[in-house]
Amino acid sequence: MPPAPPPETGLKTAASSDDDALTELGYRPELKRTLGNFHTFAAGISYISILTGTFQLFYFGVSFGGPAYWWSWPMVFTGQLMVALCFCELAGRYPVAGSVYNWSKRMGGPHIGWLAGWMMTTATMVSLAAVALAYQLTLPQISSVFQVIGDGTGKYDAAANAVLLGTILIVFTTLVNAFGVKLMATINSSGVFVELIAAVVLVFLLAAHITRGPSAILETHGLGKGHPLGYFGAFLTASLASAYVMYGFDTASSLGEESKDPARNAPRAILRALIASFVLGGLILLFALLATPDLQSRQLAENGLQYVVKATLGESVGLAILWCVIVAITVCALSVQTAGLRLAFAMARDNNLPAGTHLARVSPRFRTPVLATVLIGFVAILILVVNIKQPQIFSVVTSIAIVMIYVAYLLVTTPMLVRRLRGEWTPSGGRFSMGRLGLPVNIAAVLWGTAMTVNLLWPRASVYNTTGAQHWYLRWGGVLFVGVVAVGGFTYYWFVQRMRTGVLAEHAVGRPLAEPGPAHGAP
Numbered sequence: 259m260p261p262a263p264p265p266e267t268g269l270k271t272a273a274s275s276d277d278d279a280l281t282e283l284g285y286r287p288e289l290k291r292t293l294g295n296f297h298t299f300a301a302g303i304s305y306i307s308i309l310t311g312t313f314q315l316f317y318f319g320v321s322f323g324g325p326a327y328w329w330s331w332p333m334v335f336t337g338q339l340m341v342a343l344c345f346c347e348l349a350g351r352y353p354v355a356g357s358v359y360n361w362s363k364r365m366g367g368p369h370i371g372w373l374a375g376w377m378m379t380t381a382t383m384v385s386l387a388a389v390a391l392a393y394q395l396t397l398p399q400i401s402s403v404f405q406v407i408g409d410g411t412g413k414y415d416a417a418a419n420a421v422l423l424g425t426i427l428i429v430f431t432t433l434v435n436a437f438g439v440k441l442m443a444t445i446n447s448s449g450v451f452v453e454l455i456a457a458v459v460l461v462f463l464l465a466a467h468i469t470r471g472p473s474a475i476l477e478t479h480g481l482g483k484g485h486p487l488g489y490f491g492a493f494l495t496a497s498l499a500s501a502y503v504m505y506g507f508d509t510a511s512s513l514g515e516e517s518k519d520p521a522r523n524a525p526r527a528i529l530r531a532l533i534a535s536f537v538l539g540g541l542i543l544l545f546a547l548l549a550t551p552d553l554q555s556r557q558l559a560e561n562g563l564q565y566v567v568k569a570t571l572g573e574s575v576g577l578a579i580l581w582c583v584i585v586a587i588t589v590c591a592l593s594v595q596t597a598g599l600r601l602a603f604a605m606a607r608d609n610n611l612p613a614g615t616h617l618a619r620v621s622p623r624f625r626t627p628v629l630a631t632v633l634i635g636f637v638a639i640l641i642l643v644v645n646i647k648q649p650q651i652f653s654v655v656t657s658i659a660i661v662m663i664y665v666a667y668l669l670v671t672t673p674m675l676v677r678r679l680r681g682e683w684t685p686s687g688g689r690f691s692m693g694r695l696g697l698p699v700n701i702a703a704v705l706w707g708t709a710m711t712v713n714l715l716w717p718r719a720s721v722y723n724t725t726g727a728q729h730w731y732l733r734w735g736g737v738l739f740v741g742v743v744a745v746g747g748f749t750y751y752w753f754v755q756r757m758r759t760g761v762l763a764e765h766a767v768g769r770p771l772a773e774p775g776p777a778h779g780a781p
Contacts (some may be wrong), residue, residue, distance in 0.1 A: 282352075302508075303454070303535065305593045306505070307503075315562075316562040317558070318496070322481065341707065344671050345357075347519075355604045375605045380747070382598030387642050390642065391656070395582070399568070421645070432634075436632065442596055456579060461545060475544065498660070511530045599627055609749075664714065722735045
């Protein structure tokens, strides 16, 4: 009778199954699979960050849409759910680092894949800058000590101080990411725990202080007057506040190379992160509008949710909640930068970025791609500094960050739709599948992504040129910036980088793992 196989054989078989997607894409497994369900869920939820998004742009939504802007929340959720469902099918088959990049490359070919990866990488750096700006909307309301530049009444006081506080946050997240994944994971998990508890507590506290009926969320405050499209036009502008929150759920799949059973867990994590954000965020916004002392108060449009929390719950409880918001913002920025590192690594190991070999190199001491970490942080800070005298810095940087994400998502869902129509797409057997609903959901995802991209890029003075002299290049700033990044980047790729692309030998399947010491690897 042959001897029984050693106990670890089953584990090896499971690990081999987990690595099938990597092998299919031409990569060798390099990372330990140690992350479970909560870790992947936490990655998605911290990137979306309920408290960061709602507290950062509540004022914007109320300013342009009044209380009725709340309806943009379920609208955006419905559209993003269509995208997330498509991503779930892809995550079930290709749960790998740099998910959007690898998915678009697999669906649309290497050129579309490069463009999607490039847009997403750039968007990560802009998003990091946008998230860092949220410090300015909360810290000075906790204490005037945090208004370091001026007293907040000067024309450029808020923008300049936002750059200062944002720079401090980005330096912190860069150092944490540079010093290792374990430190980052510890801070991220703790932050997600604090954020979820604070969000649930806030929902109950606001619900306990409701002073008006649900009909309040039908009030428009006459904001559609004078608009060519009436209130619908004002509503589309206000929807930016909701669009900003519900993206980044794909991050749950970017941990696929470090997760156990990623083909099964990644799709679940994507949906759980998006649905949890929708439910908790929607209730916070709803109860805030029903509990605020005065729906007509200018403070609502100027100081946003921070004002509602302090005015409704009292100074002490309000400050405690605001400190939790600061924790959420910090963890969100950390998660955004971490996701950017995985994306940069995924492109670099394909030699699809300048100096790809160096960007893919991991510090032998910290096991972190230090060069990529510093580069992402530096560019994010540069984006802030360039806008230091831009009073509308919040809406400009945020809008550009969102639209680039939407473009990158479209570069996944559109090629996926083409493959469906050609009968060339089949979800992984036994994994997440939409079945017959796949085609209509995919069509809805593309239509939604296209419509929202146009909405976000629309040259509104209320978004891109709210104060000062009106300049055409400011109003068209979103189109110009995204156009330059896309066309300029792709031109470089086509004439230079395209000739060098290909999986770097040290990351290719079939090459044995390197001995301990200086090596390449993923974050």
